[in-house]
Amino acid sequence: MSFILTAVIMFLFWILLSGEFGFILIASAIISCLFVSYLSHDLLIGKANVRLGLIRIFRFIKYLPWLMWQIVLSNIDLVKRTLHPKMPISPTIFSFKNELRTEMGMVALANSITLTPGTITVDVNEDEFIIHAVALELAEGLMEGEMQRRIKAIEGEEDV
Amino acid sequence: MKDDIIIRVISNLLIPFIQLYALYVLAHGDLGPGGGFQGGVIFASSIVLYVLVYGIDEGRKRVSQKITDVLNSIGVMIYGGIGVACLMFGGYYLQYGKLPLGDLKEASHLGIYGIEIGVEVTVAAVMITIFFEMARRGND
Amino acid sequence: MFNIAATVIVLAAALVIYRAIKGPRIYDRVLAVNVIGTKTVVLLALIGYIYERPHFLDIALVYAIINFIATIAFLKYRQTGGLD
Amino acid sequence: MIIDFILLFFLVVSAIAAIRMKDLLSTVILLSAYSLIMAVVWTRLNAVDVAFTEASVGAGITTVLLIAALSRTRRWEGNGQREGFKSSKLFDSHSLLSFIAVLVTGAVLVYGTLDMPDYGDPDAPSHHHVAPRYIKGSLEESGVINMVTALLANYRGYDTLGETTVIFTAGTSVILLLRKKRAQ
Amino acid sequence: MIELIIGKYNYWIYITLMMIGFYAMIAKGNLVKKIVGMNIFQTAVILFYISTGKVWGGTAPIIWEKAVIYDNPIPHVLMLTAIVVSVGTTAVAIAIVIRIYKEYGTIEDETILEIEREQAEESRGKRQDIEA
């Protein structure tokens, strides 16, 4: 199953990159996709549940606009802090408890944290996230947990 | 490195795309920039990434020493073999136009594609070999 | 338009290379080179448009995909002292 | 124009910085910055294939191989650990001699450029013998849009065979140098 | 004079780069630094060669209906081969350096020479012992 799915995804990627439909190119596209999915189909899909994965991807796409807005806010904040002559920063490192169950969820949260106001994920493990924040008030903003709630909603109630 | 969730998941996500991109570069060497050498190096970097994340033993399980050793020479043999095939069909060495694959244009095109495959196989195998030999510290 | 944008980005890279050379720690240097790498992606795309040859995007794509391998190699070297 | 000048200036700065670092890891990092800028310079010179090669080699393989070399040797220049190395004076006799040699060589080379055609001169001799024929004939004779590929694989197929053999030989030499013999 | 500078300043910068690499190769004692210098030297030479293929107003040598002049593709091809060879030489050089470190425990050329000298003296002493 993961073999076929990987091959299909790879073929779509090839078509988007190439846009040429000569006989040789399509033939080599098919051979390449099969070869790549033979080599590494367990990496891209693995043992994931395909139906659940699709639902989550759909939910993630709904989450994207909010993330984009947060990224814009974060950049405005960054510009302010960088160009301010006194540079109003008060860096801290703190950690909070990891309540997510899926690895994809953890990665999504970690990279979202890195992209949003004044915080960077330093380390993630099964128990906690270690975060570096550029200012205390931003750290408090993150601790309110808006983002965690949204990522948890993406994960949903289903089993892992 | 295996215990770092972010790097592992993102590498898992990217490795197939890097590999496919390497093959894409090979196939489109005649339409845009790129070709066998570049594709081979990119393919090797995907394996390098895998080894960096999962360690050298896991990497050897995926790409065994025997396979890379054999592929080292097979690439050069593909290249030379196409040259010999040209000789057999009555041309000079590496004169692709004489291959029985259609008219001059198509035959040359396919011949070029063939030797690019040879280059890609050799380069990918050699780069992987070099990386494995250099990264392995062993007990010395 | 593209020319001005490219010049601005090159000048920004000039600022960053100061950090790469001065950087008190090795991490600052890696960070600076990483930033230069991401600027290079944009620069390559812009140069493609300056010359009106979008073929150049393939090169930018290579950097976008494999630029972070060196950073991960660095992390691994600092963490375990080797690459195996 | 301005971009080219700034880029070349960068190259010089990062090259000097790379060879002046005591920390070899910094040298490697700065070398990768050098290679990034080099790829941009090559795109500016319209050498797309060369830039592509530099991109794939410089970003992935060379840096990783050099870091691997450091991981199996040592990280600091000099014999001691971090503090212990001899303070290398800028003008000890060895580096002074080398500097003179470099200056003389550089001066000779600069003198050599005075007779060269200007940068970008369309009347330069190198553009007039086989180049026009290759540019005109490559599509007809090899059915390939990218002239560099056509030249590389068709007109100069022997060169490329040699190149592949060189890579093969390099792989074999590395195996011979580094692979441990299997325990009997 | 100004024409001369505008026409040739690229070449002079390439020569500067080349000489930086050359200096690293002959003045620095560390073998890894010599490899880095070699890399800089190689890229400078390649840059010099490719810039001779540039034509004012030319475009990249990939066939394009709007193109009037193409750059000269021959230097690109030759230098593509050169880059490939330079990767090979770098790899072999690094392998040799690792090997040297295994044998001598150092990568400074002066120390290596000292160790060699000591070893030569030792073996000479041994031979004299046997003869005596």
Added chain:
Amino acid sequence: MDIIRTIISGILIATGCFLIVVAAIGVVRFPDFYTRMHPAGKGDTLGQGLVLTGLMVYEGFDLISVKLLIIIIFIFIANPTATHALAKAAYVAGVKPWVKDKGEGK
């Protein structure tokens, strides 16, 4: 229509360039390694995204703009990961974060 498109792409590219320059200033100006990572991780990512989006708008909708979109997606995946890798390298090596003096901060 074309003029509007050019203007929009010009604005996007200008904003992106501004962000990239600010990120560069931040990398030079901030006091320690961890704080320098903030402009590198955020300003750069969005700056590039904006410049490439500007190019997409300029190009219109075809395969080349799809390629630009792919580049943007890969940057948004790979750049935070690289930032995280660096932060972790420093954290594991025990680099202490810079803290503002008690007297002037809060």
